[in-house]
Amino acid sequence: MNSCDPLSLTRRHFFSRLTLGLGGAALANLLPSPTLFAADGSAAAAPAPHFAPKAKRVIYLFMSGGPAQQDLFDYKPLLNERNGEGLPAEVRGMQRLTGMSANQAALPLAGSQFKFAQHGRSGMWMSELLPHLSGVSDELCMIKSMWTEAINHDPAITFFQTGSQIAGRPSIGSWASYGLGSMNENLPSFVVLLTKKPTDQPLYARLWGSGFLDSRYQGVRFASGKDAVFYLSNPDGVCGSGRRAVLDRLAALNRQQFEAELDPEIESRISQYEMAYRMQTSVPEVTEIANEPQHILDLYGPEVQKPGTFAANCLLARRLAEKGVRFIQLYHPGWDHHGGLPQGLPNLTKEVDQGCAALLKDLRQRGLLDDTLVVWGGEFGRTSYSQGKLTKDTYGRDHHPRCFTAWMAGAGIKPGMSYGATDEYGYNLVDSAGQRLEPSKDHFTPGAVHVHDLQATVLHLLGVDHTRLTHTFQGRRFRLTDVHGHVVKDILS
Amino acid sequence: LQPLILMNDPQFVEAGRALGERMLREGGGTPDQRVAWAFREVTGRAPTARELPELHALYEEQRTLFSSKPDDAKKLLKVGEYAPDSSFAAPELAAAAVTANALLNLDASLMLR
Numbered sequence: 001m002n003s004c005d006p007l008s009l010t011r012r013h014f015f016s017r018l019t020l021g022l023g024g025a026a027l028a029n030l031l032p033s034p035t036l037f038a039a040d041g042s043a044a045a046a047p048a049p050h051f052a053p054k055a056k057r058v059i060y061l062f063m064s065g066g067p068a069q070q071d072l073f074d075y076k077p078l079l080n081e082r083n084g085e086g087l088p089a090e091v092r093g094m095q096r097l098t099g100m101s102a103n104q105a106a107l108p109l110a111g112s113q114f115k116f117a118q119h120g121r122s123g124m125w126m127s128e129l130l131p132h133l134s135g136v137s138d139e140l141c142m143i144k145s146m147w148t149e150a151i152n153h154d155p156a157i158t159f160f161q162t163g164s165q166i167a168g169r170p171s172i173g174s175w176a177s178y179g180l181g182s183m184n185e186n187l188p189s190f191v192v193l194l195t196k197k198p199t200d201q202p203l204y205a206r207l208w209g210s211g212f213l214d215s216r217y218q219g220v221r222f223a224s225g226k227d228a229v230f231y232l233s234n235p236d237g238v239c240g241s242g243r244r245a246v247l248d249r250l251a252a253l254n255r256q257q258f259e260a261e262l263d264p265e266i267e268s269r270i271s272q273y274e275m276a277y278r279m280q281t282s283v284p285e286v287t288e289i290a291n292e293p294q295h296i297l298d299l300y301g302p303e304v305q306k307p308g309t310f311a312a313n314c315l316l317a318r319r320l321a322e323k324g325v326r327f328i329q330l331y332h333p334g335w336d337h338h339g340g341l342p343q344g345l346p347n348l349t350k351e352v353d354q355g356c357a358a359l360l361k362d363l364r365q366r367g368l369l370d371d372t373l374v375v376w377g378g379e380f381g382r383t384s385y386s387q388g389k390l391t392k393d394t395y396g397r398d399h400h401p402r403c404f405t406a407w408m409a410g411a412g413i414k415p416g417m418s419y420g421a422t423d424e425y426g427y428n429l430v431d432s433a434g435q436r437l438e439p440s441k442d443h444f445t446p447g448a449v450h451v452h453d454l455q456a457t458v459l460h461l462l463g464v465d466h467t468r469l470t471h472t473f474q475g476r477r478f479r480l481t482d483v484h485g486h487v488v489k490d491i492l493s
Numbered sequence: 494l495q496p497l498i499l500m501n502d503p504q505f506v507e508a509g510r511a512l513g514e515r516m517l518r519e520g521g522g523t524p525d526q527r528v529a530w531a532f533r534e535v536t537g538r539a540p541t542a543r544e545l546p547e548l549h550a551l552y553e554e555q556r557t558l559f560s561s562k563p564d565d566a567k568k569l570l571k572v573g574e575y576a577p578d579s580s581f582a583a584p585e586l587a588a589a590a591v592t593a594n595a596l597l598n599l600d601a602s603l604m605l606r
Contacts, residue, residue: 220494229494231501237569237587242558243500246595249551256544257600266600273598276496 053463054412055373059317059328065335068382068397069405070426071112075125078424080111087385091425101398107385110395113342122416129349132357138416139360140407141491145420145429148401148451156379161207163480170211173327175480178217179469183324186282188220190327196224196308199333212473216268224308228287286319301354314355339388339396369410373461377406384426412461414493420447444486452485460487499598507573509594516589528552535602552592559584
């Protein structure tokens with residue numbers, strides 16, 4: 001370990017060996033720029049998108065656990081008519097079941113106990129559990145034909161987040177900030193907010209990790225309490241100028257270390273110390289809601305005053321969006337209703353319904369919905385048959401990967417439309433003529449939206465060609481969408 | 494965020510105080526000897542000829558700062574539970590503590606390559 005230059009490599013030489021496509025453009029951003037070490041918060045030159053973006057930023061409302069589409073969005077009166085009858089074998093086909101319901105003697109169809117009605121100009125179906133969201137149905141593009149390959153939570157969430165069921169790849173928010181750069185050097189470009197509630201299904205930090213991308217692209221989780229970021233203040237006795245002096249010396253020493261080691265992660269460390277310094281000012285500004293007018297707080301509902309609730313996180317998401325955070329990801333856990341669904345699901349919809357609608361209205365009235373993409377959805381759907389005993393009062397639903405509902409709204413999305421359909425049993429995808437679809441990720445299947453299709457569409461709206469956003473690692477190029485994914489053009493405005 | 498924890502969490506400020514105190518006690522008589530000793534403690538190597546002046550400047554800046562702000566020095570020494578050695582003047586101890594905390598934040602002391 002010394003300051004001599006191993007193998008006479010220069011850092012430019014080092015990077016030039018890695019550059020390819022837009023990955024290269026993004027990597028070029030790692031080269032030291034005058035602003036990289038600047039304390040004034042001025043933006044470093046950002047890599048350019050592939051084409052004019054519709055969306056400048058994304059707010060992704062992830063409903064972990066798997067919301068039951070049959071009780072919220074995908075109205076299936078046949079399930080009520082045939083309540084208690086077995087799921088026909090030809091409908092199930094070869095579908096594998098989880099160990100939780102595979103050994104059941106019967107798979108009784110379970111009709112939803114909730115009333116459905118049509119809303120808005122498009123006549124969009126929604127259940128009575130979503131009164132607030134129903135009111136903004138004309139903003140939504142309801143995708144009823146999502147499908148995935150995973151059947152258990154963690155691989156399924158990891159698939160949505162990283163494009164692989166196996167942990168370790170970069171998160172979608174990391175890809176977005178890697179490809180597009182930051183719009184506000186005072187805040188991380190990928191911020192994660194979790195609803196604070198008891199859950200037996202933890203959401204691991206690797207879901208917003210940067211994988212093999214530089215660590216500066218990893219999501220920064222804001223805490224779900226009074227202080228969004230811990231240890232923001234200098235310790236007692238350390239004044240601003242004293243801290244500044246330390247940071248300058250620390251950066252100089254770390255830069256010498258970089259020159260000896262040539263590891264770009266050292267430059268990331270230097271920039272993260274500057275980011276932390278700037279966040280000491282920017283985080284209190286963005287998280288302080290005392291100046292929000294009463295009518296805005298009322299829009300989000302009473303829970304908005306409690307830090308860590310979904311409503312509070314929605315308001316914070318809007319404030320972060322206003323400040324130019326590129327990718328804001330919320331997680332709301334608890335949708336995993338294997339049993340007692342009629343009793344449990346209303347608690348969940350009560351937690352998120354008003355916040356979702358308020359976020360859309362608030363973004364709309366500020367003009368932000370024009371260039372902000374909002375995505376809502378879980379990692380898979382739920383079965384049309386009951387897991388466990390079906391009684392007059394209750395039923396449960398197991399995991400179901402073959403079809404489920406997600407919605408998108410805002411930048412570049414056709415509002416007030418539904419896309420895709422399921423059969424009368426709510427078990428399989430069908431085309432517009434009602435013929436059963438056998439979707440494959442190897443080619444585009446009109447009417448079906450695979451996880452990679454959703455990812456490709458989100459990147460497309462950000463102005464990024466998902467086939468060209470690559471990073472070379474361990475000898476091959478990687479993409480968020482692997483070698484799959486098709487932009488769902490029918491839902492674009 | 495790692496930098497905020499490593500610089501502001503009382504536990505790491507306290508660790509800096511303890512290391513700073515050892516630096517004054519065991520590191521030698523001159524500022525250069527002291528920072529070189531502390532640097533070696535946290536990185537496992539001696540500072541290079543280019544690093545030493547930066548370390549020296551880091552330490553001296555904090556000494557100047559705290560000698561003009563003795564009250565700040567006293568406040569810093571109260572962070573954490575470790576009782577400061579009263580045989581050292583508060584500004585001396587505070588400057589050593591901030592320097593030692595900075596050294597604990599170096600890439601060279603955190604990462605093994």
